Amino acid sequence: MFVRSIVADAFATNCYVIAPAEGEECLIVDPGIGVEDRVQDVLAEHRLRPAAVLLTHGHLDHVYAVTPVCQGTTAVSPYIHADDRYRLTDPLATMSPELVAALEQQFGRRATWTEPERIVEFGAAGEDHTTLELAGLRIEVAHAPGHTEGSVLFTAHDVPDGIPSDDLDRTVLSGDVLFAGSIGRTDLPGGDAAAMRRSLRDVVLPLADSSLVLPGHGPATTMARERGTNPYLTSL
Incomplete structure (x- = not known):
C-alpha cells in the first residue's frame, strides 16, 4: 500500500495520502493547515487521483485545508462522522479568539473558512462501526469518542510499502485518539x-x-x- 505523510504548518498535524499503489486512486486523510500545495505535489509525483478525503474528526488543525483539497484537480467529498459534522460549518467558531489570533499572527493573514460543498456523513443513528469502500481500499471505521464526539479510527488491512509485514498486517489511522505514548486531550x-x-x-x-x-x-x-508501554492503556 502506498502511504505518504505530510506534516501541517501548524500544530504538526499529520496528513496522509494512501492508495493501493502509485498511479491509482487515493484517499487523503486529515488535510491540516497549509498542506494543500504539498498534497498536490504528492498526487502529481506519484500519478494519484483523489477519490475522497477522510476526516478522523472535525478539529480545525485536521480539516483546515479540506475545502481547497476537495476542490483541487478533481472534485471530491470529505467523509466525517455524523457527530462531528457540525464542526465543518465553521471550525473556527470552536476555537478561542486568542488561539485564532495567534494563528493569524503566525501566518500573517486572516483565518477564513469555506464549508465544503458536499459532505458525506457516516455513523448516523448510533452506528459505531461501518465500512467504506473507496479508492480500491476497504476501510473499517470505528467510532471512538472522547477527544471529540465524532472521533474515529480508520483501519486498512495492509501496511505501507517498505514496512516488513511479518509482524504487521494492518494500518490504523488513529487521529487524536491514540498517539505514541499518549492520547488526545479531552479538555477541549x-x-x-x-x-x-x-x-x-x-x-x-x-x-x-x-x-x-x-x-x-x-x-x-x-x-x-x-x-505494553502507553500509560493510558496500561492503567485500564
Whole structure:
C-alpha cells in the first residue's frame, strides 16, 4: 500500500495520502493547515487521483485545508462522522479568539473558512462501526469518542510499502485518539474524559498487536508497543 505523510504548518498535524499503489486512486486523510500545495505535489509525483478525503474528526488543525483539497484537480467529498459534522460549518467558531489570533499572527493573514460543498456523513443513528469502500481500499471505521464526539479510527488491512509485514498486517489511522505514548486531550469543547476511557477500553485495546498505528500527531507506532508501554492503556 502506498502511504505518504505530510506534516501541517501548524500544530504538526499529520496528513496522509494512501492508495493501493502509485498511479491509482487515493484517499487523503486529515488535510491540516497549509498542506494543500504539498498534497498536490504528492498526487502529481506519484500519478494519484483523489477519490475522497477522510476526516478522523472535525478539529480545525485536521480539516483546515479540506475545502481547497476537495476542490483541487478533481472534485471530491470529505467523509466525517455524523457527530462531528457540525464542526465543518465553521471550525473556527470552536476555537478561542486568542488561539485564532495567534494563528493569524503566525501566518500573517486572516483565518477564513469555506464549508465544503458536499459532505458525506457516516455513523448516523448510533452506528459505531461501518465500512467504506473507496479508492480500491476497504476501510473499517470505528467510532471512538472522547477527544471529540465524532472521533474515529480508520483501519486498512495492509501496511505501507517498505514496512516488513511479518509482524504487521494492518494500518490504523488513529487521529487524536491514540498517539505514541499518549492520547488526545479531552479538555477541549466536545471532549469527554469518561467517553475517552470507554473508547480506549472498548475500541483501542481490542486492536490487534499486528496493527501499525499512524496518529494525527507525532511518530508512527504499533499497537503491541502501545499496549505494553502507553500509560493510558496500561492503567485500564
